[in-house]
Amino acid sequence: MIYPNATRRIKITLSYDGTAYHGWQVQPGLITIQKVVEAIVTHIEGKPVKVAASGRTDAGVHAMAQVAAFSMGNPIPTENLKQAMNRLLPTDIRILQAEEAPAAFHARFDAKSKIYEYRIWREEVCPPFDRLYVHHHPYPLDEPAMIAASRLFEGEHDFSAFAAADPKDALGHSKVRQIFYSVLQRRGSCLIYQVLGSGFLKHMVRNIVGTLIEVGKGNLNSEQVRKLMEQTGGRCGATSPPQGLFLVRVNYE
């Protein structure tokens, strides 16, 4: 069925296992989460629908609750839309909620803050059931030093040194971001890093975690981490692998 005008704005909250996907964003010839979700919504609507998320997630990165939005004319109730999407989607992508949103709602521009979590498995053997959801790092690390350094990222900083080159970023765009909390903790067999920020640059969380691991190895100290946040020309040490990273929540008004 063809609906002449796209009159509704729908906000969806979705969870996905990023293992099988080349990230969120549509890329020619590659399976991405956006591509799969758009195909399902397009099928329900009967004509092409664009689905825009709060931000891209990299290949292999997971989402507990990503937010995305699209416009459609189909008057299907939101609860039925959620059920229809879950019937059509593969089980590694799940719609947790579908709701009506203001016509101008934009998942990315309206987002006020986001929470990410990164999990580092510290035991010698990584359980098979966790292997796709943690970064396995069984080698010695100075965890108290890492835990202390994790707080250095809080506040307003220029994160240029922690951003991957991103062709979509216009030159001169600010790399300053506000971090409300940035906390590494030991929980059972894991080091868990949680960060709440106004926004994140490409690879920023993975670069912060990679830097904390360098601190844990003794390759960087707090002073050097602090300096990385003052300069725009430098580069942090390392990008930690994607499978330990989860987008936990996107906060709106």
Add this chain to the structure above:
Amino acid sequence: MIYPNATRRIKITLSYDGTAYHGWQVQPGLITIQKVVEAIVTHIEGKPVKVAASGRTDAGVHAMAQVAAFSMGNPIPTENLKQAMNRLLPTDIRILQAEEAPAAFHARFDAKSKIYEYRIWREEVCPPFDRLYVHHHPYPLDEPAMIAASRLFEGEHDFSAFAAADPKDALGHSKVRQIFYSVLQRRGSCLIYQVLGSGFLKHMVRNIVGTLIEVGKGNLNSEQVRKLMEQTGGRCGATSPPQGLFLVRVNYE
């Protein structure tokens, strides 16, 4: 290197994600856990080695701690053997422990009891991260009736009605098994079934859970469940799917 005599008996405790495998047992033309483990041990030993487990697990069934044993001549210390195996194995199979065992140790015949766990996800939406490790059953169930019925399996019973036809079982073999505990509980979003028994027939745990689900649907009552354990000709209602099942532990002396 070829070792002329297999003089050591090695007991390994291993964990695996059964998703990608056609069960434990070697089957021509299919990838099984036994086949992969035997290939690794054979590689380390330099000649064919047979690895015998405490019992077969079905395709898609997981193990937190399966036990298996093999003989080898290679004098590699057990800690190094464990590390070498984990380096060579895919990450969905992990060796948790390798230890020396008496020459006559047999993982199956020496096992005194086993614990299995079965997980039923009860919410409308199954999180992507749990999809391979639960049976998703979001439909109405009389959970108190199921919880009560779960205790009926305790004690010594003839489980013929709960056993899949198994060509490896000689005719006339006893189907009587001792169940020390059999408990269904609600834990968060899951119904968790845990069972400790002297031994289990093919599909027995999945058939018990399938029967409990029939009780939850109102298709069977306690009296009918009790009767199923008294007869040798009958058949229980349903086999629950494999991905919710975990072999938790194998107990020896």
